[in-house]
Amino acid sequence: MSPRFEATGLSRRFGRVQALDNADFDVDAGEVVALIGDNGAGKSTLVKALTGNLDLDAGEVRFEGEPVHFATPQDASRLGIEVVHQDLALAPHLDAAQNMFLGREVMRPGVLGHLGFMDTPQMRRRSAQAFTELGSAVRSVVVPVGSMSGGQKQTVAIARAVAWADKVLFLDEPTAALGVVQTRNVLDTIKKVRDRGIAVVLISHSMPHVLEVADRVQVLRLGRRVATYRGADTSVEELVGAMTGALDPKEGAA
């Protein structure tokens, strides 16, 4: 059976920087794949290119075996692919519930809904429930996200993506701003989302976190996938060696 989401030969150049250099990537349903690499290795670029946020110079992307081309992020969303971007991409003047449902507003039933009126109480209730499930530190869904702490903002972005991802969830350094408890909650959430049969891609610089949740680890160096390891069989030393190029791993080791 073909993997849930797969890409081969991705290339993307920014001026003189070859951000992606013939990179491959794959993730299967019900699996957590960690994507690691040094700063500037091309991780965020890869995620953006895979989710309709960035055009590719070359390469093929297949979703459940079918070649796909995402011209916009919505094309990816429509297939159940969601992203938490490294820069979060929240609207600071809107509150958590408004951000959570932005672009997917629940409308009032009947004529009012057709006139564009929204079911605000329902959206607030469902947002609060999602934050609770995530064990987030968000205290209110009715204050502007811009006034929240960095970590609270991050949980809003994560809750939004988790809520809408049916097939693939990309998390670009989701725990970078989180406290100990919230990080634990996010790692637990990642496992739960995976157990629902969703493919989860985690980008993180924290090797302990990677080793804890990842079924497989794919290492990116200079825009290219240089190694793949099984999470259970690898170690921090091996991963760091592969990232920095100190080790010379064989592609497709796992």
Add this chain to the structure above:
Amino acid sequence: MSTSTGAGTGTSTAPTASTIETTAAHGNLTDRVKAMQSVWILGVLVVIVAVFGVMSPSTFLTTGNLTNIAQNVSIWAVLAVGMTFVIITSGIDLSVGSVLVVSSVVSAKVMESMGDSGWTTALVGLALAVVVGIFWGALNGFLVARAKVPPLIVTLGTLSVALGVAQILTGGLDIRSAPQVLQDNIGYGRLAGIPAITIIALVVVVLGGIMLHRTRFGRYTYAIGSNETSARRVGINVDRKLVQIYALSGFLAGIAGILSLAQYGTTTIAGQSLTNLNVIAAVVIGGTSIFGGQGSMFGSMVGLFIPAVLQSGFVIVGVSPYWQTVAVGSILITAVYVDQHRRAAAVRGG
């Protein structure tokens, strides 16, 4: 949306659903109301009214004078509705005065050629004014959204082009005719003592407020101004929304054009050169952020009344009305200064 994520495990000390605030609680609401610029600027308006009221209670605080003030702001109020939407997207529409002029010119010319002064003619005139307004507005929106020319430049350009077109169409001479039914019923008409034009403006303002604060269209307006990238990422068709928002502003300028014809019985080719700035000043005084993402219809209305009340008050207490211009400019700068300062203080936690 999935609900099967399950609650955090035993390690979690996060709040439960019941502790996450889902409605604006009372204390919180008061806090936020206090934090809104429109509220303290409303205070300023109340003080101004009170001062003039005390200085000359027998003339200033009369229904006649207050009605007068309301009538004077009516046309600007219609424009301010569209301007509020535009500025919340972090845009600007400098062309409203010119679009008002060109709509009223096209409409007056056709109505004049139709010869009679009945309702049919008036309705044709209204339809034309609205179509011309939407055309210019949509053109603005298209250039902003698709051609990626900054709104300041686009609307500065259409300000000039639209006015030029109006002058070409008329040879620069105002068309001094408007159907009698328009002048009688809308220009001078009253309902329960309230000028018809004010009632129309009020309806537009209320509908605009509902649209901005209660509908998805309004939500997207804020989202675009707050973070355009985020709006695009969640699938909002930002370009189309921008075209619609500028077209709305043009549409309202068309309505304002017909109202202005009804009120003055003539086009006002040379008379609208400061309309855009007055409307923008009102919207900004009312707390709508020029950086986008923030603002309210209520605030814009309060911001409109300040210059109007000052104007009327200065005349009544015998201060040269030229001082009004000085006062409004100063209030504009002060309002934005205080707002920025307050926001900086809020960030510092002061």
